[in-house]
Amino acid sequence: MPSGRFPAKKRALPVVPDLLTAAADRIADGTFSTLWDQIRRVNGCAHPIRLAGTIDQADTATGEIRRTFDSAALPDGTILVPCGNRRATVCPSCSYLYAGDAWQIVHAGLAGGLEIPDTIAQHPGLFVTVTAPSFGPVHSRRANHGPAQVCRPYPGRCPHGRPRGCHLVHPDDDPRIGAPICLDCYDLAGLVVWNRHAARLWKRTIDLTYRRLAFLTDRTERKTRRQVRISYIKVAEMQARGAVHFHAVLRLDDATTHRGYWAPPPAWATAELLAACWRWAVRRAEQPCPDPHRYTLPTRLVPTPTPRPPMLAARWGDQADTRPLTVDGGDLTPATVGNYLAKYVTKSVTTSGALDSRIRTPDDLTTRLLLLPDHHAELVRASWRLALRADFADLGMDRWAHQFGFNGHWITKSRTYSTTFAACRERRRTWARTHTRTGEERTPLDAWGRPEDDDQVITLAAWRYQASGYARTGDRMLADMAADQARSRREATRTGRQTA
Ligand SMILES: [Zn+2]
Ligand SMILES: [Zn+2]
Ligand SMILES: [Zn+2]
Incomplete structure (x- = not known):
């Protein structure tokens, strides 16, 4: 039984001159800091979806409509949405979040918590x-709590003339296993x-x-x-x-x-x-x-x-x-x-x-x-x-x-085991709306600067799909860096939670 956290793939940070080149165009055209904010918000997702659109709010009492968000003001006119892929080979960052949700779901079904x-x-x-x-x-590596043994110590040949056995001790990461x-x-x-x-x-x-x-x-x-x-x-x-x-x-x-x-x-x-x-x-x-x-x-x-x-x-x-x-x-x-x-x-x-x-x-x-x-x-x-x-x-x-x-x-x-992935994502979105990046609570405000209230305003969002992936190669490098930072932060939190 493996112990500790599930493995996080550690990747090398881009070396500084690469990173400077990656950021250079963005710094030159003045889009660096807004883009960096967005990349951090999606935790450095490897293949984000890029959407263009607006969010308007209507005051239910007066009928006044105010625009609270327009992607036109962002770099390339798009907002980044994480891909949400579960596979680490596709997106290390989203798969990390997915694994975290899976952990929560399994754990809550055994120990309680969330809605259980x-x-x-x-x-x-x-x-x-x-x-x-x-x-x-x-081919296999046989090691039952002792030194690894010879793969398959059998004599003779199969009908195809190949040896029936294998006299190697395969290392852990041998692709032949x-x-x-x-x-x-x-x-x-x-x-x-x-x-x-x-x-x-x-x-x-x-x-x-x-x-x-x-x-x-x-x-x-x-x-x-x-x-x-x-x-x-x-x-x-x-x-x-x-x-x-x-x-x-x-x-x-x-x-x-x-x-x-x-x-x-x-x-x-x-x-x-x-x-x-x-x-x-x-x-x-x-x-x-x-x-x-x-x-x-x-x-x-x-x-x-x-x-x-x-x-x-x-x-x-x-x-x-x-x-x-x-x-x-x-x-x-x-x-x-x-x-x-x-x-x-x-x-x-x-x-x-x-x-x-x-x-x-x-x-x-x-x-x-x-x-x-x-x-x-x-x-x-x-x-x-x-x-x-x-x-x-x-x-x-x-x-x-x-x-x-x-x-x-x-x-x-099965339906009654525990909470759902959708509920985990919703909890994350609510947390992001009601907390600052450093974890302090904050009250989301509406377009008139009042604390948000569903009875007072109606929110209307309109999104169009633009593309997937990053617009520039350098952006992807920045994303890798943000993904590493996000992972370290989450690992620290998770370790804290598990030892608590
Ligand atoms: Zn992703
Ligand atoms: Zn073998
Ligand atoms: Zn054979």
């Missing part, structure tokens, strides 16, 4: 991990089809858990669901081998729980019971799927010589983990679970960012494949090839090729 009562901490909770089964041997020992032996099609069904498999596992709860407590399933609710938040992580796995918090609530009202489950619904039912369900859950092994997909030059047995359903692998969560004591606290889950939500499918968006055309596919490690490229190809088969037509395997078949969301929560 502290009593939530007494609800039984579990931290669970479920993974995909094996689709063939891959996760790559198949033999790409032609590896079940690429099985893996992408498994990914495609993983989200449904999750749903089935939750349903089976309810069924088991009912069976063990001698109730009907309907009656069980009328008494308890399994609320959850889950984060999907793409492993180096290209299989998705899920980390999640499961919590038992009373079935009448809804947002704004959280009640503990009946006394019979304990964490131990939930853990037993969940483990039972994980071993048995299956999601039927069309058989990817009906087709021999040519992987590169050598065809697979031995036909694989049919794969008719997606099931979980053996590497499952279920641990009880305790609010006081124990190593699994709401804060560590929050760190753990928040860390994953900013990850990309592949570190280069080459799979950060959907692949739309065969030309696009060709370009992206060039940027990917071999086994990632083969997984993308396997998805595209399956998409051409009639029994896979409805699954949109080509649309999800950039996620190796996975079509779920990277973070999902």
